[in-house]
Each structure stands twice: as C-alpha cells, then as structure tokens.
Amino acid sequence: MDAPAHENEALSHWHIWLKYKDKICPFLPDRRDLASQIEFLDLIADSMHSYMFKVRIHEQIYALKLYTIPDPGWTSSDKMSRVEDIVTSKDPFIAESRVYDCLAEYELEGQVGPKCHGWLTISREQEQALDDRFNLTNGYTSNDVGLIYELKKMDRRQWLGFRQSPENTSDPVRGLLLDYIDGAGIGKGTLNASAAASLRSQLDRLHSLDIAHGDFYPRNIMVSKDGNPYLIDFSSAKLWPCRGFQMKKRRFDGYMRDERCALEYYLFQLQKLKRHRELEISHAKSDEDAYGGEVSWFVEGFKHEFVD
Ligand SMILES: Nc1ncnc2c1ncn2[C@@H]1O[C@H](COP(=O)(O)OP(=O)(O)OP(=O)(O)O)[C@@H](O)[C@H]1O
Numbered sequence: 001m002d003a004p005a006h007e008n009e010a011l012s013h014w015h016i017w018l019k020y021k022d023k024i025c026p027f028l029p030d031r032r033d034l035a036s037q038i039e040f041l042d043l044i045a046d047s048m049h050s051y052m053f054k055v056r057i058h059e060q061i062y063a064l065k066l067y068t069i070p071d072p073g074w075t076s077s078d079k080m081s082r083v084e085d086i087v088t089s090k091d092p093f094i095a096e097s098r099v100y101d102c103l104a105e106y107e108l109e110g111q112v113g114p115k116c117h118g119w120l121t122i123s124r125e126q127e128q129a130l131d132d133r134f135n136l137t138n139g140y141t142s143n144d145v146g147l148i149y150e151l152k153k154m155d156r157r158q159w160l161g162f163r164q165s166p167e168n169t170s171d172p173v174r175g176l177l178l179d180y181i182d183g184a185g186i187g188k189g190t191l192n193a194s195a196a197a198s199l200r201s202q203l204d205r206l207h208s209l210d211i212a213h214g215d216f217y218p219r220n221i222m223v224s225k226d227g228n229p230y231l232i233d234f235s236s237a238k239l240w241p242c243r244g245f246q247m248k249k250r251r252f253d254g255y256m257r258d259e260r261c262a263l264e265y266y267l268f269q270l271q272k273l274k275r276h277r278e279l280e281i282s283h284a285k286s287d288e289d290a291y292g293g294e295v296s297w298f299v300e301g302f303k304h305e306f307v308d
C-alpha cells in the first residue's frame with residue numbers, strides 16, 4: 001500500500017538506497033569491505049553535497065567522493081512511491097551511482113569518466129576524524145541567500161559538514177571510489193586533437209545510453225597532467241525516462257544536444273588560448289559557429305574560466 005511518507009519513520013535516503021540498490025545498480029560493486037583500510041591523504045574539493053578526498057588503499061591512490069547526508073525533505077502528505085521516485089532519481093549519490101552502474105553494464109568504465117571501483121560507507125569514527133582534521137563542520141549551514149552571499153564574498157563555506165540533517169544519526173556517509181585524476185578542470189588544462197576527440201566521444205557515448213550529464217560545466221571536465229580528458233561529476237545526471245521533461249523524449253534529446261553545443265563552445269574557448277596555438281581542437285570561426293547558433297547566456301557565463 002502507498003502509505004504517506006511520515007508513517008514510515010525509518011525512511012531516509014539511505015534506507016531508500018538499501019531498498020533499491022540491487023535493482024537500480026546491479027553492476028556497481030559494493031566495496032564496504034575496503035572502508036577500514038582507507039588512508040585519507042587530502043581534501044581535494046568541497047561543495048554543497050560532497051567532499052572529494054585523495055585516499056590510499058593498499059598502496060593505490062584513488063579519489064573518494066563522500067556525499068553529505070541530505071535532509072529527507074519530504075512532507076507528511078507525500079506518498080511513498082513519489083518520495084522513492086524522487087530520491088532514486090535526484091539524490092546525488094544515487095544519481096552518480098546509477099551512471100557508473102550503467103557505464104559498467106555497457107563496459108564503458110574508464111572510457112567515459114574515471115573508472116569507478118564501487119560504493120562504500122565510512123564509519124562514524126572515520127567521519128568524525130575527517131570532520132576534526134579538515135574542519136568540515138564550521139558552524140555554517142544556511143538557505144539564507146543573504147548570508148550565503150556574504151560568506152561567499154569572504155570565501156567561506158555556507159554548508160555544514162557531512163550531516164545536514166543531524167537527527168538522522170544512524171545513516172552512514174556514502175561514497176564512490178574513483179580512479180584518481182592528477183590534473184585540473186579544462187579551463188586550465190591543455191588538450192590536443194585526440195583529447196578533444198575523446199571528449200566528444202565520451203559525451204556521445206554517455207548520451208547514447210540516454211543519460212544527460214546534467215551539470216555540464218568546465219569544472220566538471222578534467223584533463224590529467226599527461227593530457228587525458230575525463231567527464232566527471234555525474235551527480236546531477238538525468239537518466240531517461242526521467243522527470244522534468246514532461247516525459248517528452250524530444251525535449252530530452254534537445255537537452256543532450258545543448259550539452260554537445262556547450263562542449264564545442266568550450267573547445268573553441270580553449271582553441272583561442274595561446275597554449276593551444278599549435279594544436280587543432282576546434283575548427284569553429286566564432287563563438288556562435290562553435291555553439292551552432294546563439295550561445296546560451298548560461299554557457300557564455302563560463303567564458304572567463306578559460307585562461308592562459
Ligand atoms: N576522479 C577524480 N580525481 C581527482 N580529482 C577529482 C576527481 N573527480 C573530481 N575531482 C575534483 O573534485 C572536484 C569536485 O568533484 P565533483 O565535481 O565530482 O563534486 P561535486 O560536489 O558534484 O561538485 P560541484 O557540485 O561543485 O560540481 C572537481 O571539480 C575536481 O576538481
């Protein structure tokens with residue numbers, strides 16, 4: 001029976017993951033066995049919903065993306081099926097897990113994005129140690145737009161450690177273990193013609209699985225120091241059929257086309273830089289030519305990220 005969400009008090013993103021993981025991510029290895037052997041080396045990046053760590057396990061270096069525990073966010077009148085539908089498509093950990101699962105199913109792991117070795121959870125002790133060492137819980141969490149603006153100006157975080165929903169004390173922090181990319185976002189990277197072709201092919205392969213990246217910005221495309229490019233960050237990915245397109249495949253296809261336009265625009269921005277003078281990564285003559293029409297104001301907003 002489809003009971004209202006509040007009647008099921010054990011319900012959380014974690015519980016929904018446990019309930020559906022075998023069905024929606026059958027190809028993604030469960031590597032919870034590795035958790036106790038993780039040596040945390042560095043905090044690489046933080047954002048609203050994740051912390052990226054450089055870690056070592058058995059002499060091997062990896063990137064470990066740990067997701068914050070979200071506030072469940074549903075109300076007592078929401079139906080269970082609707083809540084589960086939203087969580088299994090929108091929870092950043094689950095969305096990203098589904099993409100890596102799909103890539104594994106089609107034997108594209110390591111060919112689109114970095115290889116993902118599986119999912120795991122960390123213990124409360126590990127979580128606490130990370131919080132202490134990297135000062136993750138710094139007293140700020142807010143949806144207050146004014147406060148966020150002020151904190152950003154001061155270059156401070158507005159979020160609060162792993163737990164945005166502290167009462168959910170029993171749910172563990174979840175993570176994905178990825179190949180470590182020693183590199184930078186494409187805005188600062190150097191691509192040759194075959195690396196540019198690889199990026200086009202990675203995006204095409206992703207799209208061929210009916211997956212839109214969903215967050216296709218320069219910071220989510222990396223280039224390693226030895227010149228290999230990677231799509232990263234599938235935590236906002238949209239896997240067709242999905243919400244938000246009024247179930248019209250044509251709209252979804254249009255969204256994917258916009259991502260391909262954005263990639264051509266980014267490649268053209270790189271082509272214009274001094275460091276790409278001797279390299280051929282785009283034959284476009286202008287921004288509009290690269291994008292294939294009037295450039296979306298949103299994509300254009302990233303222009304300043306491409307610097308020599
Ligand atoms: N496999 C990797 N190896 C090394 N560094 C990585 C790897 N994946 C991501 N990074 C770095 O960590 C940053 C954050 O990762 P990611 O984009 O996946 O997290 P996010 O929380 O979804 O970020 P945002 O929402 O800000 O885009 C990236 O911008 C990149 O600099």
Ligand SMILES: [Mg+2]
Binds near residue numbers: 219
């Ligand atoms: Mg990102």
